[in-house]
Amino acid sequence: MVNKKKFFKQFIIYTSLLFFSNSAFAYDPVENDSIKGSKAVSSPVKENVSEKFNAGKLIMDHIVDSHEWHIAGHIALPLPIILYSTNTGLSIFLSNKLEDEQVYNGFKLEKNKIFAVNKAGVIDEAASAKLWDISITKNVASLFFSIGLILWIFLTTAKAYTINAGKAPKGMQSLLEPLIIFVRDDIAKSAIGEKKHKKYLPFLLTVFFFIWINNMLGLIPIIPGGANVTGNIAIGLTLAVIVFIITILSSNKNYWRHIIAMPGVPIGVLVLLTPIEIFGMFLKPFVLMVRLFANMLAGHIIALSFFSLIFIFAELNAGVGWGVSIFSIVFTVFMGMLELLVAFLQAYVFTLLAAMYFGTAGEEHSHEEHH
Amino acid sequence: MELVKPEFGLIFWMCISFGVIFFILKKFAWLPILNMLNERETSIQNALDSAEKAKEEMKAMQSSNERILADARAERDLLLKDARDIREKMISEAKNIAAKEGERMLKSARENIQNEKMAAISELKNQVAVLSIEIAEKILKSELSSDEKQKSLVKNLLQDVNLN
Numbered sequence: 001m002v003n004k005k006k007f008f009k010q011f012i013i014y015t016s017l018l019f020f021s022n023s024a025f026a027y028d029p030v031e032n033d034s035i036k037g038s039k040a041v042s043s044p045v046k047e048n049v050s051e052k053f054n055a056g057k058l059i060m061d062h063i064v065d066s067h068e069w070h071i072a073g074h075i076a077l078p079l080p081i082i083l084y085s086t087n088t089g090l091s092i093f094l095s096n097k098l099e100d101e102q103v104y105n106g107f108k109l110e111k112n113k114i115f116a117v118n119k120a121g122v123i124d125e126a127a128s129a130k131l132w133d134i135s136i137t138k139n140v141a142s143l144f145f146s147i148g149l150i151l152w153i154f155l156t157t158a159k160a161y162t163i164n165a166g167k168a169p170k171g172m173q174s175l176l177e178p179l180i181i182f183v184r185d186d187i188a189k190s191a192i193g194e195k196k197h198k199k200y201l202p203f204l205l206t207v208f209f210f211i212w213i214n215n216m217l218g219l220i221p222i223i224p225g226g227a228n229v230t231g232n233i234a235i236g237l238t239l240a241v242i243v244f245i246i247t248i249l250s251s252n253k254n255y256w257r258h259i260i261a262m263p264g265v266p267i268g269v270l271v272l273l274t275p276i277e278i279f280g281m282f283l284k285p286f287v288l289m290v291r292l293f294a295n296m297l298a299g300h301i302i303a304l305s306f307f308s309l310i311f312i313f314a315e316l317n318a319g320v321g322w323g324v325s326i327f328s329i330v331f332t333v334f335m336g337m338l339e340l341l342v343a344f345l346q347a348y349v350f351t352l353l354a355a356m357y358f359g360t361a362g363e364e365h366s367h368e369e370h371h
Numbered sequence: 372m373e374l375v376k377p378e379f380g381l382i383f384w385m386c387i388s389f390g391v392i393f394f395i396l397k398k399f400a401w402l403p404i405l406n407m408l409n410e411r412e413t414s415i416q417n418a419l420d421s422a423e424k425a426k427e428e429m430k431a432m433q434s435s436n437e438r439i440l441a442d443a444r445a446e447r448d449l450l451l452k453d454a455r456d457i458r459e460k461m462i463s464e465a466k467n468i469a470a471k472e473g474e475r476m477l478k479s480a481r482e483n484i485q486n487e488k489m490a491a492i493s494e495l496k497n498q499v500a501v502l503s504i505e506i507a508e509k510i511l512k513s514e515l516s517s518d519e520k521q522k523s524l525v526k527n528l529l530q531d532v533n534l535n
Contacts, residue, residue, distance in 0.1 A: 166414060
């Protein structure tokens with residue numbers, strides 16, 4: 001009972017945080033443009049309208065990775081750029097050196113991508129191909145922040161467990177314990193089985209909390225949140241590849257026999273079935289990647305679209321813009337609540353499916369009697 | 372297109388970060404937490420089991436207590452019954468003895484009375500004999516005081532004695 005109560009308290013804190021951050025979002029980076037835009041519309045000097053509001057560009061700017069961390073208006077945090085090239089070796093510098101398509105040290109930032117340029121300032125395709133960009137981008141910085149946050153949360157919780165050994169959970173423990181038990185009992189034990197689940201549990205717990213906390217951070221629009229980490233395909237890809245590798249490593253004879261030659265199936269059907277099974281083996285982690293990526297990306301796009309609506313309407317008429325803003329905020333709050341659920345759900349689904357793949361890969365008993 | 376093209380840099384850092392976080396959390400968070408959870412769960416289970424066992428024991432104890440109590444009660448009843456019997460017996464015995472004693476006393480009193488009576492009678496007889504002898508002596512003395520009287524007496528006696 002107490003656990004539940006505490007959990008709800010924490011939940012309410014999170015929810016109110018979301019409300020707060022949404023309202024912050026509403027007046028955050030785009031606001032400057034909005035005021036400028038609406039003023040420009042109402043002011044007699046219409047020539048001052050420098051450019052039309054481009055919702056697509058705004059959304060894209062927010063959801064893709066970037067070499068600087070936008071804070072508000074024209075303020076952005078420069079991030080370190082780390083480049084390795086077989087020609088020039090390792091070069092490390094801050095991203096503000098490349099602002100406004102400047103050339104620095106033979107590098108140029110164009111459309112979010114760093115290219116090597118020759119002396120004349122023209123992009124050198126051959127040199128660019130050999131350039132390895134391992135910069136600390138916005139997503140990487142956000143990733144580091146989330147890693148620090150996760151480590152802090154769980155190391156303090158683990159410490160609380162040793163201090164509080166054998167006692168009822170307190171504080172942070174009470175919030176995390178139901179989740180840890182949920183992952184252990186409802187994901188690992190039910191999908192992998194009582195006997196083998198222990199081996200996979202650390203990975204599943206790490207994946208679950210990594211995805212969940214990064215999803216939550218993505219919902220916070222202000223720094224240090226707001227980066228679209230889990231909605232980036234590279235993150236999904238890495239996680240999916242790790243899941244695939246673990247699946248292959250834990251596979252047994254039984255698993256491969258089911259893929260290559262499903263027992264009890266006639267050869268004629270096997271010709272058709274085996275390629276499908278092999279394809280399915282790769283499809284599973286691929287779907288895992290796409291699901292996480294698409295869901296989180298969609299959440300970000302929808303939230304931004306609602307706000308873009310305000311400015312699209314404000315370009316027609318300032319009053320309409322204000323009117324629409326009410327609906328936009330209401331819808332964004334609603335979407336935010338939904339995203340809160342989705343953030344958890346995606347972490348759960350990813351972990352559950354990963355656990356199921358591990359479970360089927362290591363299944364001991366033969367199904368021959370069922371076929 | 373940029374959206375679905377994974378960047379090398381992010382994958383690189385993701386691998387490193389995830390590897391680091393996984394190994395640190397595994398060693399310093401998950402294993403201690405999971406062990407502690409298991410420990411707590413087993414200790415709670417044990418506590419529940421022992422509570423159940425204590426309840427059973429209590430029940431067993433209660434039933435044995437009841438049995439002992441019943442035994443004690445039965446024994447008490449038995450003792451009371453014995454005591455009552457003994458009392459009855461003692462009373463009846465005492466009564467018997469008293470009756471016998473009374474009878475015996477009565478008998479001896481009666482005997483005494485008889486003896487006294489006999490003694491008194493024999494005493495009386497003796498007294499009567501002495502008196503009779505004295506009377507006879509006196510009579511004889513008066514009878515034999517003169518010759519005539521002696522002669523008449525002999526005559527009388529001789530008259531009585533028939534010559535048969």
